[in-house]
Amino acid sequence: MKKFLFQSVMGILFGAFMAVLLTNIIYFKGADLLDGQLFLKNSLACLFCGWFFSVTPLFFEIKSLKLPLQTALHFVSVAILYFILSFSVGWIPFNLKSALLFAGLFLLIYACIWIGFYLYFRNEAKKLNDDLLRI
Structure with missing residues (x-):
């Protein structure tokens, strides 16, 4: 649970960083005004995107699952969440x-x-195994 909370906070902070970075890129491209509602929608989407991209790798921490299953769970969850978010926010035309x-x-x-x-x-x-063999 502690790792989930840490990953969540880091993902949300990264999403916030990306929202600010993208807003500044748009602003410096010549936009005089920012649409507040559009800014809020895209910022919240960036936060949510940062969150789920940072917590879904926790599938790889479940040692009882084999790597192909971990990868499949991670891929499906990330793909579904990302495409639902992208279509609903308008990042990808429908x-x-x-x-x-x-x-x-x-x-x-x-x-x-x-x-x-x-x-x-x-x-x-491989490096760790080689070090163990030298001991």
Whole structure:
């Protein structure tokens, strides 16, 4: 529970950082005024997005589950939450072409990040095992 709360706070803070960063990018692109309602909707969406992207990796902490099941649970939960949020907020236009394009992009980015983490942790395990053999 302690780790869940810590991850939640970190995710919400990261979401807030992203909301401020994106707002500043839009503001400095020449927008004179910001729509308050749109700002609030997008900021809350960034907070929620930061939260669920930071707590769903806790599936990988459940040692009783095998890696393929952990990955499947994480992928399905993140994909469902992200696409519901994206369509409802308007980050992704609600049409088939956009949905397929962003689903493919999401899958590609997810696979790259997953492979990167897998290779990193496999390398760390190899280093630890090599150190144990030297003792």
